[in-house]
Amino acid sequence: MMMAGDRAAGEGGPNRVVAETRSPRDAVWSVAGETIVMSRSPAAVLAMQRAAGNRATAAAIGRRRVSRRTLARLGYPLGSKRPAGSEKPAYGEDRDQRRYSKAQFSAMWAAQFHALSSAELDNVDRGCIGLSALNLGIGPNDAPPVGEVYGTFNQARRAVVTKNSAYFWFSDPFAGTPLASPEPPVYVLFAMLFWSNRNAPNNDKPDPKAFRPDPATGRVDMSKIGDIYNDGRPDSVNFDFGFWDEASHSFWHANHGEYGKAKDPEKIYQSTKEKFAHSYWDGGEEHVSYDDFDRVVYGVAKAKFMPEQIIFS
Protein backbone atom coordinates (compact mmCIF):
# COMPACT_ATOMS: atom_id res chain seq x y z
CA MET A 1 0.00 0.00 0.00
CA MET A 2 1.27 3.46 -0.75
CA MET A 3 0.02 6.92 0.11
CA ALA A 4 -1.05 9.34 -2.57
CA GLY A 5 1.74 11.76 -3.17
CA ASP A 6 4.41 9.08 -3.01
CA ARG A 7 4.52 9.08 -6.78
CA ALA A 8 6.39 11.77 -8.60
CA ALA A 9 4.29 14.17 -10.63
CA GLY A 10 3.55 12.79 -14.06
CA GLU A 11 4.43 9.24 -13.12
CA GLY A 12 1.80 6.57 -13.46
CA GLY A 13 -0.35 8.16 -16.13
CA PRO A 14 -4.06 7.60 -16.64
CA ASN A 15 -4.14 3.92 -15.68
CA ARG A 16 -7.36 2.11 -15.09
CA VAL A 17 -8.44 3.19 -11.65
CA VAL A 18 -10.94 1.64 -9.32
CA ALA A 19 -12.01 4.09 -6.66
CA GLU A 20 -14.26 3.99 -3.69
CA THR A 21 -14.86 6.13 -0.64
CA ARG A 22 -14.74 4.17 2.59
CA SER A 23 -14.91 6.94 5.15
CA PRO A 24 -15.53 10.67 5.28
CA ARG A 25 -11.80 11.20 5.58
CA ASP A 26 -10.18 8.71 3.23
CA ALA A 27 -10.67 7.32 -0.20
CA VAL A 28 -9.08 4.14 -1.53
CA TRP A 29 -8.00 3.65 -5.11
CA SER A 30 -6.50 0.75 -6.91
CA VAL A 31 -4.12 2.02 -9.56
CA ALA A 32 -2.43 -0.51 -11.83
CA GLY A 33 -2.66 -3.18 -9.20
CA GLU A 34 -1.50 -0.99 -6.35
CA THR A 35 -3.81 0.25 -3.64
CA ILE A 36 -3.64 3.94 -2.81
CA VAL A 37 -5.16 5.41 0.33
CA MET A 38 -5.80 9.06 -0.10
CA SER A 39 -6.63 11.55 2.61
CA ARG A 40 -9.50 13.96 2.04
CA SER A 41 -7.54 17.06 1.21
CA PRO A 42 -6.99 19.17 -1.89
CA ALA A 43 -3.30 18.29 -1.82
CA ALA A 44 -4.14 14.63 -1.93
CA VAL A 45 -6.54 15.22 -4.80
CA LEU A 46 -3.75 16.97 -6.66
CA ALA A 47 -1.44 14.04 -6.05
CA MET A 48 -4.11 11.68 -7.31
CA GLN A 49 -4.55 13.76 -10.43
CA ARG A 50 -0.85 13.59 -11.13
CA ALA A 51 -0.68 9.89 -10.46
CA ALA A 52 -3.79 8.71 -12.23
CA GLY A 53 -5.00 11.53 -14.45
CA ASN A 54 -7.89 13.93 -14.40
CA ARG A 55 -10.55 11.58 -15.70
CA ALA A 56 -9.94 8.92 -13.10
CA THR A 57 -9.71 11.43 -10.30
CA ALA A 58 -12.82 13.25 -11.43
CA ALA A 59 -14.66 9.94 -11.52
CA ALA A 60 -13.60 9.18 -7.99
CA ILE A 61 -14.41 12.60 -6.65
CA GLY A 62 -17.66 12.71 -8.59
CA ARG A 63 -18.85 9.75 -6.61
CA ARG A 64 -18.50 11.83 -3.45
CA ARG A 65 -20.33 14.72 -5.04
CA VAL A 66 -23.48 12.72 -5.57
CA SER A 67 -24.45 12.85 -1.92
CA ARG A 68 -23.72 16.57 -1.63
CA ARG A 69 -26.18 17.35 -4.41
CA THR A 70 -29.01 16.25 -2.18
CA LEU A 71 -28.27 19.15 0.16
CA ALA A 72 -29.65 22.65 -0.21
CA ARG A 73 -27.38 24.70 -2.43
CA LEU A 74 -26.22 28.15 -1.44
CA GLY A 75 -28.13 29.46 -4.40
CA TYR A 76 -29.65 28.52 -7.73
CA PRO A 77 -28.87 30.28 -10.99
CA LEU A 78 -30.98 33.35 -11.61
CA GLY A 79 -33.17 33.85 -14.63
CA SER A 80 -35.20 30.68 -14.23
CA LYS A 81 -37.59 29.34 -11.63
CA ARG A 82 -36.15 28.01 -8.42
CA PRO A 83 -36.47 24.23 -8.07
CA ALA A 84 -39.56 23.00 -6.25
CA GLY A 85 -38.97 22.87 -2.52
CA SER A 86 -36.13 25.39 -2.54
CA GLU A 87 -36.13 28.21 0.00
CA LYS A 88 -38.30 31.17 -1.03
CA PRO A 89 -36.33 34.40 -0.51
CA ALA A 90 -37.80 36.22 2.50
CA TYR A 91 -37.54 39.66 0.86
CA GLY A 92 -38.68 38.77 -2.62
CA GLU A 93 -37.10 37.93 -5.94
CA ASP A 94 -36.85 39.13 -9.51
CA ARG A 95 -35.31 37.54 -12.57
CA ASP A 96 -31.99 39.19 -11.79
CA GLN A 97 -31.96 39.18 -7.97
CA ARG A 98 -33.07 37.16 -4.93
CA ARG A 99 -33.22 38.77 -1.50
CA TYR A 100 -32.67 36.44 1.45
CA SER A 101 -32.77 36.96 5.21
CA LYS A 102 -29.66 36.38 7.28
CA ALA A 103 -31.31 33.32 8.82
CA GLN A 104 -31.95 31.84 5.37
CA PHE A 105 -28.40 32.54 4.28
CA SER A 106 -26.99 30.97 7.45
CA ALA A 107 -29.13 27.87 6.96
CA MET A 108 -28.06 27.52 3.33
CA TRP A 109 -24.41 27.94 4.28
CA ALA A 110 -24.77 25.34 7.04
CA ALA A 111 -26.41 22.88 4.66
CA GLN A 112 -23.83 23.49 1.97
CA PHE A 113 -20.68 23.84 4.04
CA HIS A 114 -20.79 24.04 7.83
CA ALA A 115 -22.55 25.88 10.64
CA LEU A 116 -21.27 29.45 10.77
CA SER A 117 -18.85 30.10 13.60
CA SER A 118 -19.11 33.17 15.82
CA ALA A 119 -16.46 34.99 13.77
CA GLU A 120 -18.22 34.02 10.54
CA LEU A 121 -21.54 35.34 11.87
CA ASP A 122 -19.72 38.58 12.74
CA ASN A 123 -18.65 38.73 9.10
CA VAL A 124 -22.23 38.25 7.88
CA ASP A 125 -23.29 41.12 10.16
CA ARG A 126 -20.88 43.43 8.29
CA GLY A 127 -23.00 43.36 5.14
CA CYS A 128 -21.52 43.05 1.68
CA ILE A 129 -17.88 43.26 2.74
CA GLY A 130 -18.45 40.58 5.33
CA LEU A 131 -20.00 38.21 2.80
CA SER A 132 -16.93 38.49 0.59
CA ALA A 133 -14.68 38.10 3.64
CA LEU A 134 -16.66 35.03 4.70
CA ASN A 135 -16.19 33.40 1.31
CA LEU A 136 -12.50 34.24 1.28
CA GLY A 137 -12.10 32.82 4.77
CA ILE A 138 -10.72 36.03 6.28
CA GLY A 139 -11.66 37.50 9.65
CA PRO A 140 -14.34 40.03 10.62
CA ASN A 141 -11.85 42.88 10.92
CA ASP A 142 -10.35 42.41 7.49
CA ALA A 143 -11.23 43.57 3.99
CA PRO A 144 -10.80 41.63 0.76
CA PRO A 145 -7.35 42.34 -0.68
CA VAL A 146 -7.24 44.84 -3.53
CA GLY A 147 -3.67 44.15 -4.63
CA GLU A 148 -4.76 42.59 -7.91
CA VAL A 149 -7.89 44.12 -9.36
CA TYR A 150 -9.04 44.68 -12.94
CA GLY A 151 -11.35 47.06 -14.69
CA THR A 152 -13.56 44.36 -16.17
CA PHE A 153 -15.10 41.11 -15.00
CA ASN A 154 -13.68 39.16 -17.95
CA GLN A 155 -10.12 40.34 -17.36
CA ALA A 156 -10.27 39.34 -13.71
CA ARG A 157 -11.88 36.02 -14.51
CA ARG A 158 -9.16 35.25 -17.05
CA ALA A 159 -6.55 35.98 -14.39
CA VAL A 160 -8.27 33.60 -11.99
CA VAL A 161 -8.48 30.87 -14.63
CA THR A 162 -4.77 31.23 -15.38
CA LYS A 163 -3.85 30.94 -11.71
CA ASN A 164 -6.13 27.97 -11.02
CA SER A 165 -5.10 26.17 -14.20
CA ALA A 166 -1.56 25.99 -12.90
CA TYR A 167 -2.73 23.49 -10.32
CA PHE A 168 -4.94 21.19 -12.41
CA TRP A 169 -8.00 21.81 -10.28
CA PHE A 170 -11.28 20.53 -11.48
CA SER A 171 -14.67 21.54 -10.26
CA ASP A 172 -16.10 20.91 -6.83
CA PRO A 173 -13.81 18.44 -5.13
CA PHE A 174 -14.50 19.34 -1.50
CA ALA A 175 -16.52 22.52 -1.38
CA GLY A 176 -16.32 24.27 1.95
CA THR A 177 -13.24 22.39 3.06
CA PRO A 178 -10.71 24.66 4.77
CA LEU A 179 -7.55 25.01 2.74
CA ALA A 180 -4.34 24.94 4.72
CA SER A 181 -0.89 25.98 3.60
CA PRO A 182 1.06 24.56 1.79
CA GLU A 183 -1.81 23.09 -0.19
CA PRO A 184 -2.20 24.56 -3.66
CA PRO A 185 -4.04 27.89 -3.56
CA VAL A 186 -7.47 28.31 -5.09
CA TYR A 187 -8.23 31.72 -6.55
CA VAL A 188 -11.64 33.35 -6.59
CA LEU A 189 -13.20 36.58 -7.82
CA PHE A 190 -14.92 39.44 -6.03
CA ALA A 191 -16.00 42.94 -7.01
CA MET A 192 -16.02 46.33 -5.32
CA LEU A 193 -18.12 49.41 -6.15
CA PHE A 194 -16.79 52.71 -4.80
CA TRP A 195 -16.48 56.47 -5.31
CA SER A 196 -13.52 57.74 -7.31
CA ASN A 197 -12.72 60.89 -5.31
CA ARG A 198 -11.02 59.78 -2.08
CA ASN A 199 -10.14 63.24 -0.82
CA ALA A 200 -12.63 63.05 2.08
CA PRO A 201 -14.41 65.03 3.36
CA ASN A 202 -14.22 67.41 0.38
CA ASN A 203 -14.99 64.81 -2.23
CA ASP A 204 -18.56 65.25 -3.35
CA LYS A 205 -17.46 65.72 -6.97
CA PRO A 206 -16.07 62.76 -8.95
CA ASP A 207 -12.42 62.39 -9.96
CA PRO A 208 -12.67 61.47 -13.65
CA LYS A 209 -9.05 60.31 -13.94
CA ALA A 210 -8.81 58.22 -10.79
CA PHE A 211 -8.84 54.42 -10.67
CA ARG A 212 -8.80 53.87 -14.41
CA PRO A 213 -7.48 50.54 -15.77
CA ASP A 214 -4.00 50.36 -17.21
CA PRO A 215 -4.67 50.02 -20.94
CA ALA A 216 -1.93 47.43 -21.32
CA THR A 217 -2.73 45.13 -18.41
CA GLY A 218 -6.30 45.99 -17.47
CA ARG A 219 -5.22 46.29 -13.84
CA VAL A 220 -6.32 49.16 -11.61
CA ASP A 221 -3.94 50.76 -9.12
CA MET A 222 -5.76 50.90 -5.78
CA SER A 223 -2.91 52.40 -3.75
CA LYS A 224 -4.83 55.66 -3.24
CA ILE A 225 -8.07 54.07 -2.04
CA GLY A 226 -7.42 55.30 1.53
CA ASP A 227 -9.88 54.30 4.24
CA ILE A 228 -12.46 52.20 2.43
CA TYR A 229 -14.88 52.48 5.33
CA ASN A 230 -14.91 56.26 5.66
CA ASP A 231 -13.55 57.94 2.52
CA GLY A 232 -16.51 57.33 0.21
CA ARG A 233 -18.81 59.97 -1.23
CA PRO A 234 -20.32 62.24 1.46
CA ASP A 235 -23.88 61.38 2.62
CA SER A 236 -23.56 58.04 0.84
CA VAL A 237 -23.05 54.32 1.32
CA ASN A 238 -19.34 53.62 1.62
CA PHE A 239 -18.99 50.76 -0.91
CA ASP A 240 -20.56 47.60 -2.21
CA PHE A 241 -18.62 44.34 -2.35
CA GLY A 242 -19.85 41.26 -4.16
CA PHE A 243 -18.46 37.72 -4.10
CA TRP A 244 -18.69 35.86 -7.40
CA ASP A 245 -20.21 32.40 -7.11
CA GLU A 246 -19.16 30.43 -10.17
CA ALA A 247 -21.69 27.67 -9.45
CA SER A 248 -24.75 29.92 -9.66
CA HIS A 249 -23.12 32.61 -11.85
CA SER A 250 -24.11 35.35 -9.46
CA PHE A 251 -22.70 37.88 -7.03
CA TRP A 252 -23.53 37.63 -3.32
CA HIS A 253 -23.80 40.97 -1.51
CA ALA A 254 -26.12 42.85 0.87
CA ASN A 255 -28.08 46.05 1.35
CA HIS A 256 -25.98 47.00 4.42
CA GLY A 257 -24.66 45.54 7.65
CA GLU A 258 -26.76 44.69 10.69
CA TYR A 259 -26.92 47.46 13.27
CA GLY A 260 -29.13 47.85 16.28
CA LYS A 261 -30.12 51.35 15.20
CA ALA A 262 -30.87 50.52 11.56
CA LYS A 263 -34.48 50.96 10.48
CA ASP A 264 -34.49 47.96 8.16
CA PRO A 265 -32.80 44.58 8.61
CA GLU A 266 -29.82 43.34 6.66
CA LYS A 267 -30.87 41.62 3.46
CA ILE A 268 -28.60 39.29 1.55
CA TYR A 269 -28.70 39.62 -2.21
CA GLN A 270 -27.94 37.12 -4.93
CA SER A 271 -27.63 39.17 -8.14
CA THR A 272 -26.63 38.67 -11.73
CA LYS A 273 -23.39 40.43 -12.58
CA GLU A 274 -25.36 42.95 -14.66
CA LYS A 275 -27.65 43.72 -11.73
CA PHE A 276 -24.75 44.02 -9.30
CA ALA A 277 -22.67 46.37 -11.43
CA HIS A 278 -24.06 48.37 -14.33
CA SER A 279 -22.71 51.68 -15.57
CA TYR A 280 -24.87 54.66 -16.49
CA TRP A 281 -24.72 58.42 -16.79
CA ASP A 282 -26.99 60.82 -14.93
CA GLY A 283 -26.76 64.59 -14.90
CA GLY A 284 -23.42 64.46 -16.70
CA GLU A 285 -21.96 62.15 -14.04
CA GLU A 286 -20.75 58.60 -14.54
CA HIS A 287 -22.21 56.06 -12.07
CA VAL A 288 -22.09 52.37 -11.30
CA SER A 289 -25.39 50.89 -10.12
CA TYR A 290 -26.14 53.78 -7.70
CA ASP A 291 -25.50 57.48 -7.26
CA ASP A 292 -23.01 56.58 -4.49
CA PHE A 293 -20.50 54.90 -6.81
CA ASP A 294 -18.72 55.63 -10.07
CA ARG A 295 -16.17 52.81 -10.20
CA VAL A 296 -16.23 49.04 -10.14
CA VAL A 297 -13.16 46.84 -9.92
CA TYR A 298 -12.93 43.07 -10.00
CA GLY A 299 -10.46 41.49 -7.60
CA VAL A 300 -8.50 38.25 -7.65
CA ALA A 301 -7.86 36.65 -4.26
CA LYS A 302 -6.82 33.38 -2.68
CA ALA A 303 -9.64 31.59 -0.93
CA LYS A 304 -9.17 29.76 2.34
CA PHE A 305 -12.25 27.67 1.59
CA MET A 306 -12.71 25.43 -1.37
CA PRO A 307 -15.52 27.15 -3.31
CA GLU A 308 -18.59 25.34 -4.56
CA GLN A 309 -17.16 25.48 -8.07
CA ILE A 310 -13.63 26.45 -8.98
CA ILE A 311 -13.16 29.00 -11.76
CA PHE A 312 -11.18 26.80 -14.06
CA SER A 313 -12.07 27.36 -17.68
Place this chain on the structure above:
Amino acid sequence: MTFDPSAHVDEQVVLTGSARTGAAGPLLRVDGRAIYIDGLDAWAAEVAGRTVRVSGVLRFRPTAMDPGARSHGLGDSYAVEDARWSLAEDARNG
Protein backbone atom coordinates in the same frame (compact mmCIF):
# COMPACT_ATOMS: atom_id res chain seq x y z
CA MET B 1 -22.68 79.69 -3.07
CA THR B 2 -23.07 75.97 -2.47
CA PHE B 3 -25.77 74.35 -0.39
CA ASP B 4 -24.68 73.32 3.13
CA PRO B 5 -27.37 71.11 4.67
CA SER B 6 -25.86 71.40 8.16
CA ALA B 7 -26.90 75.06 8.19
CA HIS B 8 -30.59 74.21 7.72
CA VAL B 9 -31.22 71.27 10.04
CA ASP B 10 -34.77 71.17 11.46
CA GLU B 11 -35.83 73.99 9.16
CA GLN B 12 -38.63 73.97 6.61
CA VAL B 13 -36.85 73.91 3.27
CA VAL B 14 -37.62 74.01 -0.44
CA LEU B 15 -34.84 72.33 -2.44
CA THR B 16 -34.34 71.93 -6.16
CA GLY B 17 -32.09 69.20 -7.47
CA SER B 18 -31.79 66.03 -9.47
CA ALA B 19 -33.87 62.97 -8.48
CA ARG B 20 -31.33 60.15 -8.12
CA THR B 21 -31.28 56.58 -6.84
CA GLY B 22 -28.83 55.91 -4.03
CA ALA B 23 -27.86 52.59 -2.51
CA ALA B 24 -29.74 53.68 0.62
CA GLY B 25 -32.81 54.94 -1.24
CA PRO B 26 -34.10 57.78 -3.38
CA LEU B 27 -32.37 61.12 -2.93
CA LEU B 28 -32.17 64.64 -4.23
CA ARG B 29 -28.72 65.69 -5.44
CA VAL B 30 -28.25 69.37 -4.57
CA ASP B 31 -24.86 70.98 -5.24
CA GLY B 32 -23.18 67.59 -4.91
CA ARG B 33 -24.87 66.78 -1.59
CA ALA B 34 -27.35 63.94 -1.18
CA ILE B 35 -30.64 64.69 0.58
CA TYR B 36 -32.74 61.57 1.17
CA ILE B 37 -36.53 61.56 0.94
CA ASP B 38 -38.00 60.12 4.11
CA GLY B 39 -40.71 57.52 3.56
CA LEU B 40 -40.13 57.12 -0.18
CA ASP B 41 -39.01 53.70 -1.47
CA ALA B 42 -38.16 54.78 -5.01
CA TRP B 43 -38.73 57.64 -7.43
CA ALA B 44 -41.46 57.02 -9.98
CA ALA B 45 -40.02 56.24 -13.40
CA GLU B 46 -41.25 59.53 -14.83
CA VAL B 47 -39.45 61.46 -12.05
CA ALA B 48 -36.11 59.61 -11.76
CA GLY B 49 -33.24 61.56 -13.26
CA ARG B 50 -35.23 64.76 -13.67
CA THR B 51 -35.03 68.08 -11.86
CA VAL B 52 -37.38 68.06 -8.88
CA ARG B 53 -38.48 70.59 -6.29
CA VAL B 54 -38.88 69.10 -2.79
CA SER B 55 -40.33 70.78 0.28
CA GLY B 56 -40.37 69.54 3.87
CA VAL B 57 -38.38 69.59 7.10
CA LEU B 58 -34.66 68.89 6.79
CA ARG B 59 -33.31 66.49 9.42
CA PHE B 60 -29.81 65.30 10.25
CA ARG B 61 -29.52 61.49 10.32
CA PRO B 62 -26.45 60.23 12.18
CA THR B 63 -25.12 56.96 10.82
CA ALA B 64 -26.57 53.78 12.33
CA MET B 65 -23.13 52.19 12.24
CA ASP B 66 -21.11 52.01 15.43
CA PRO B 67 -18.08 54.33 15.56
CA GLY B 68 -15.10 52.60 14.01
CA ALA B 69 -17.21 49.81 12.56
CA ARG B 70 -15.53 48.00 9.69
CA SER B 71 -18.86 47.58 8.05
CA HIS B 72 -21.01 48.36 5.02
CA GLY B 73 -23.54 51.16 5.29
CA LEU B 74 -24.63 54.75 5.06
CA GLY B 75 -22.62 57.41 6.85
CA ASP B 76 -24.07 60.55 8.40
CA SER B 77 -26.72 61.97 6.11
CA TYR B 78 -29.64 64.36 5.73
CA ALA B 79 -33.27 63.67 4.90
CA VAL B 80 -36.42 65.65 4.20
CA GLU B 81 -39.36 64.59 6.34
CA ASP B 82 -42.99 65.17 5.38
CA ALA B 83 -41.69 65.68 1.88
CA ARG B 84 -43.75 66.92 -1.05
CA TRP B 85 -42.24 67.09 -4.48
CA SER B 86 -43.01 68.06 -8.04
CA LEU B 87 -41.09 68.26 -11.27
CA ALA B 88 -39.35 71.61 -11.30
CA GLU B 89 -40.50 72.37 -14.83
CA ASP B 90 -44.12 71.71 -13.78
CA ALA B 91 -43.64 74.03 -10.79
CA ARG B 92 -42.32 76.76 -13.09
CA ASN B 93 -45.28 76.32 -15.40
CA GLY B 94 -47.66 76.35 -12.45
